[in-house]
Amino acid sequence: MTSASRGEKALSGAARRGQSAPAAKGVEQPRRRKIELTAREVALNVLTSVDENASYSNLLLNRSLQQAELSPADAGLATELVYGTIARQATLDYFLNLFIKSEVKRLNPWVRSLARMSLYQIRYLDRIPAHAAVNEAVEIAKKRGHQGIASMINGVLRSILREGDTLAIPDDLPTAERIALQHSHPQWLVERWITQYGEETAEAVCASNNQPPKVSIRVNTLKADRDELMRELENEGRTVRASELSRFGIIVESGGNMANDHLYRDGRFSIQDESSMLVAEALAAEPGMSVLDCCAAPGGKTAHIAEKMGNKGRIVANDLHEHKQGLIMEQAERLGLSGIESSVGDAMALKDQFEPASFDRVLLDAPCSGFGVIRRKPDLRWAKTPDDAASIARLQRQMLSAVSGLVKPGGILVYSTCTIEREENQRAVAEFLRDHAEFIAEPFEVPALEALPQAGGAGVQILPNQFGSDGFYIARLRRRS
Numbered sequence: 001m002t003s004a005s006r007g008e009k010a011l012s013g014a015a016r017r018g019q020s021a022p023a024a025k026g027v028e029q030p031r032r033r034k035i036e037l038t039a040r041e042v043a044l045n046v047l048t049s050v051d052e053n054a055s056y057s058n059l060l061l062n063r064s065l066q067q068a069e070l071s072p073a074d075a076g077l078a079t080e081l082v083y084g085t086i087a088r089q090a091t092l093d094y095f096l097n098l099f100i101k102s103e104v105k106r107l108n109p110w111v112r113s114l115a116r117m118s119l120y121q122i123r124y125l126d127r128i129p130a131h132a133a134v135n136e137a138v139e140i141a142k143k144r145g146h147q148g149i150a151s152m153i154n155g156v157l158r159s160i161l162r163e164g165d166t167l168a169i170p171d172d173l174p175t176a177e178r179i180a181l182q183h184s185h186p187q188w189l190v191e192r193w194i195t196q197y198g199e200e201t202a203e204a205v206c207a208s209n210n211q212p213p214k215v216s217i218r219v220n221t222l223k224a225d226r227d228e229l230m231r232e233l234e235n236e237g238r239t240v241r242a243s244e245l246s247r248f249g250i251i252v253e254s255g256g257n258m259a260n261d262h263l264y265r266d267g268r269f270s271i272q273d274e275s276s277m278l279v280a281e282a283l284a285a286e287p288g289m290s291v292l293d294c295c296a297a298p299g300g301k302t303a304h305i306a307e308k309m310g311n312k313g314r315i316v317a318n319d320l321h322e323h324k325q326g327l328i329m330e331q332a333e334r335l336g337l338s339g340i341e342s343s344v345g346d347a348m349a350l351k352d353q354f355e356p357a358s359f360d361r362v363l364l365d366a367p368c369s370g371f372g373v374i375r376r377k378p379d380l381r382w383a384k385t386p387d388d389a390a391s392i393a394r395l396q397r398q399m400l401s402a403v404s405g406l407v408k409p410g411g412i413l414v415y416s417t418c419t420i421e422r423e424e425n426q427r428a429v430a431e432f433l434r435d436h437a438e439f440i441a442e443p444f445e446v447p448a449l450e451a452l453p454q455a456g457g458a459g460v461q462i463l464p465n466q467f468g469s470d471g472f473y474i475a476r477l478r479r480r481s
């Protein structure tokens, strides 16, 4: 058994204890001791499992944090270590490879994760003294492995420390390779972005993907207006400012998990990225209209559309996955929304479920490669391949074509993705317009975008480096009357 699986066993053991049957009356049960894990051990277990099993870091981290019952500060440290180490993996491996005799990729997975996580603390976390990061790493190596591994980790980290700031990614590497190593992205992705956007923008996108995401919320206009909600948040001691991208958005500069705020529970706002808030604007649904949201879960945009329609009209919120329907309906209830009907099925088959030309508005917020949200999902850059991007692009084109017949003449079809890949965005829409002469692309107003150069083609493309919001693409297509 590897040490990593020992660690996971400790976690799942903790979970089982929570579910154990009550002891028989009068029979003294031996008390099992909870195996306490430190923030670094929790992070190491998650990183090792992500590395070994290609697990999603967010799901695994959430589960591990619940089981480990760390203090809020330690949970914060474990989260930072997991996301930061994954995000900076390529840069960390470059430096480690200079000092490890065999390559990083040949190390045992938990040793590799420990080396990366410890170097992450040394290079990127100012608040942790370097010697503390090294000592902790050595202790973990002794506990999980043996003295030989501890000595190797100690030697490598101390050698890197001795080099100090002189250790850097060489400036004279070929551009794509330098950007990939400096900002820790796969080289194939950097090459794609250089082809699509040029070197300068590709580098800015990569750098911004390593910045922490902003906390942004959307006012529920059925319950408050933006200024009123901003005052309420300020009265709670939060620092807030109005979004420059969306008139419904508020950026919260200070203050923890917004889902724990009583104003959230009261349905006065939703947590949503600013770029996503533009989609309902593009759709321009009006009170009394019929709307189809083809890929609706977890329901952020459905809710925004319902708010803008003032609860008057009909919205069909469809998603492929039945288990996600609950999420949409929970939001609707919290926000006080009515008129939302749930539907489960493949967007491709909606044309068989509804009469042709039966909706004033159709939204296809399509599944996509997600390259606009790498900041929120750091492991996504390592999980996707060029083939994934190509196959999702094919699916999107089929979906767009399949749902288009449901739009009434004169109605609007909005196509959106949270990616910055032209293949999934402008090219998909260009191909659709070529094959569907009954549709025309129509501009919609986003004042903040007017000053920015647009790449040409239909729709607007927001890059993650422009506003610090998600990378997003939105096209408004009107069916001719």
Ligand SMILES: C[S@@+](CC[C@H](N)C(=O)[O-])C[C@H]1O[C@@H](n2cnc3c(N)ncnc32)[C@H](O)[C@@H]1O
Residues within 6 Å of the ligand: 294, 295, 296, 297, 298, 299, 300, 301, 302, 318, 319, 320, 321, 324, 345, 346, 347, 348, 365, 366, 367, 368
């Ligand atoms: C980008 S997310 C939608 C986000 C949502 N519009 C919101 O604002 O909260 C894409 C959604 O498409 C769903 N999906 C994937 N393939 C689908 C299909 N073939 N038909 C319908 N929904 C699908 C996924 O379950 C996922 O919830």
